[in-house]
Amino acid sequence: MKELFTLTVILYLLSILAVLPLRKNYRASITVGHVFTGLASISLLAFTAMSLPEALKGKAIEFTYNLGVAEIPFHVDGLSLVLCLVLGSLGLATSIYSPKYMEFYERFGRGWLYVVLYSTFVLSMVLIVTTSNFLWFVFFWEVMTFTSYLLMVWENDEEYVRKAGWKYFVTMHVASTLPLIVALALLYAKAGSIEGLNFNNLSKLHLGPIYYLLFLLGFGSKAGVVPLHFWLPDAHPAAPSNVSALLSGAMIKVAVYGLIRTTCFILGLNETFGYIVAILGTVTLTVGTLYALKQTDAKRLLAYHSVGQMGYIWLGVGAGIALMAKGGSYAAFGAIAMAAGLYHLVNHAIFKGLLFLSAGSVLYRTHTRELNVLGGLAKLMPLTALFTFIAAMSIAGEPPFNGFMSKWMIYQGTFLSGDGLLVFCGVMALFISAATLASFVKFYTTAFGGVPTRVTENAEEVPPSMLVGKGFLAALCLLFGLIPSSIIPLLLAPGKVLTGADLSGWISTKYWLVTIKAPGMPSGGETYFNPWLLVGVLGVLAGAMLVSYPNRPKKVVKVWTTGEPVKMEHYKLKAMHYYGPFEEYIHGLYHSGDVLSEWGSGVCSAVAGGYLALGKTLLRWADKVGRGITSAGRWYVENGKEVYLDEAVASPFVQLVKGLAIGLEELSLNYNLLLAVAVAVLGLILLILAGW
């Protein structure tokens, strides 16, 4: 098993080596590079599958890479495998999709550099979620931040891309890397050695609440949690779509991994902290999604939804932490709530990746991502339309797609928690689910519905390799929706390890049937869902109606315009007009969201400003000291004897030593005097000691 992991790492490194000789050939370098990254992803998926039985038993795979100068320890348990699954699936899909898609960016050249960055970026994430040493964790974290920044500003001739990239770079270093480095320094001071920073050793230390705060800040800002989300809707759309898919699909999930790994496994479960995470999640899902509702730029809309869906994940995880910390019969139920959060993590990675790849396909063919001017693509790009529809219904949480299963489990985890606050969080999640639906009905019907517009009339289906990449993700949307038992046991593993609870009485997954029991439930009150039976019933009913009332348009007439001679392009609602009255009504919420965002931005720039001011002061002092030394030197050169600077520095000491030596030499000739001086010194010392 360890070998497969090593193979993954080697394949990623090989992809970097393989493109170096191909620096002159843009297309070849990208194709060759992605062949290797694709193979690496397959190897990572194989590793995940092979390690599964161990993780389900609650065990972990441990091994160490000895690099000669340093050792990197690894600890791969259920939580790591969830992220490996995400990185493997998304990595595979983008590797298949990217070679054709990157032709769109040929004018920037440097294909080899793109592959180097891509591989380093994905590899750093793989290493983050598997390493078990905090120093290495922070190191890979910084590698991830830096490479993602460089990939984000790939389209660097655009002003807004450079601006968004810079915003990302500054925010990440101030709000994410800095708290982690502070935590690292504090932990190192406690642990005292690099081995002491192994997660296993850290968990034995007694660590105070300041660490919860540092980790919340560090991982919250990376995950785009309100009010530290302001960078995300600018940053994610700026990157090429395949990279956006990885940013929104994988990178912000790594932050959730970091949060769970540090606060649950190292610091230990804490009820208050769980509530804080759940409430932050609820605020995030509300603000993020309601902002997404009014976007008309396809990728910006998706980025705001990443904020919103991240809120769902935090809600699930937070409720899980709070309930597990409560203990007793709630411990097992908390493990289910956390599994729900992780389920949404996996699902969001898949459907959001697919949505970004779809937006990229539309961009690839129509050169625009403005929903107001798109239209009618379902006819021209039927498969892309189908995949987008699947992803849209998944994120909107419609049965039987994967998004529904995870949202349903989050509802169970909150509504059945027996806690008014968590129930209210669940109510907001239910409401926002409708807002997500609204947003994706808009996304799908403006781009793909209606008749083609002037912008889209010449569009055609994207090349097969891009379709295969998207089809793979669409298939996963269906798999995790229809066969929940394929993933739920893995998702329950972290909670099981954390609580040591026996979950068999609380949740059961039989093939495709999921049954959940909550504390205090009356007999016969278990909730269950069988997606296959639903699909069967729907299929039989719709099929029966289709047979009785066959649907074959012989003649198609124009839509009815009540007799007005109106042009078709003027006869459809534009994206910006969707849900107008509702958006007007919640204007106040938008306003307070703006205030929150400004506040977050303000805090961040205040910290950045403070840092800059400190740096400036230090620089000024250094400058003064430097000037002082220089002027002293100049004075010496002008007024002193003609000596060299080193001589000037050293000569006082030399003179002193010389004088001492002469004195001692004189002394050494006169033993009596020497003895007398020695006794006097001894007496002095004794006197001083006595006085003390």
Add this chain to the structure above:
Amino acid sequence: MSGYERIAFSFIAVCLILFLPPLLDGVARKIKAKIQLRQGAPILQTYYDLVTFLSMEPVYPTERLAFRLAPYIAFASAVSAALVLPYGRVIPVSFTGDIFVFLYVLAMVSIAYMIAGFSLNNTYTNTGANREMMIMLSIEPVLGLAIGTLALNAHTLRIGAIPFAVTFTLSVLLAYGLLAYSVYVEGGFIPFDVAEAEQEILEGVFSEYSGYLLGIFKWALMIKRFALLWLLSSFISIPLVRNIASGALGGALILVIQLMVLFLLYTSIAVIESMNARLRIEQIIRQNAGVFVCSIAVLVLAALGW
């Protein structure tokens, strides 16, 4: 529970789901006519309409699959949702027992309606779809609070178990009120029928449907109303007799009371409808938001154990 009871009740349930909604609609039309001092159409008029629609070939404004398949999906979703509700003591097809799955499957009727409406270049269908979505957005939090209060009280989300387990406190009574309000709004009864406003936007999405596609779609909407009201009527009637109803006879008793409550609900709705005029969409949003904010207090009461 014996197999015969299952089969008999399931058969009755399927008949009720498919054939009762047009009758309820006819009754409501008659009541409204009487209140407004009109003669009104015969009680069976909705059946006649449906049969006429179903016998006619549709005219297609587009070849889009989204538009062509929407009525079938709406119909299948409405019937599937209605099939997981309790009829007596029997749930005909229990692919779930969970109230959220029921609501989400039922929401697929609205989704089919919206996708169809938005997939055309027609401002009337677009507007209908747009309004349907906004109504859903504004009522979802109220519905959530009602369910949340019931879940806090009954510790379960199973439709069949909530009415048996619930204890009637102040918050639960208020939650019933919220549930009834949500059902009323979701059902698109006057004054909340802006999405299919006939005089104003030519019945919204239905302006482009015709023939049996229109018939199937209208039938689906009636079944959706039936499912919503049947949920409410089950929540009201089962607690009334839960201590005395046992065995097949008890099941029959529950079913009879469910039916009586359903007719009572439908009659009161017809009365309310006949005395109200359609609201504008922004009025609906404002009103529902107000209800939501006030009803947060209900959840607080429930959390305090009242």
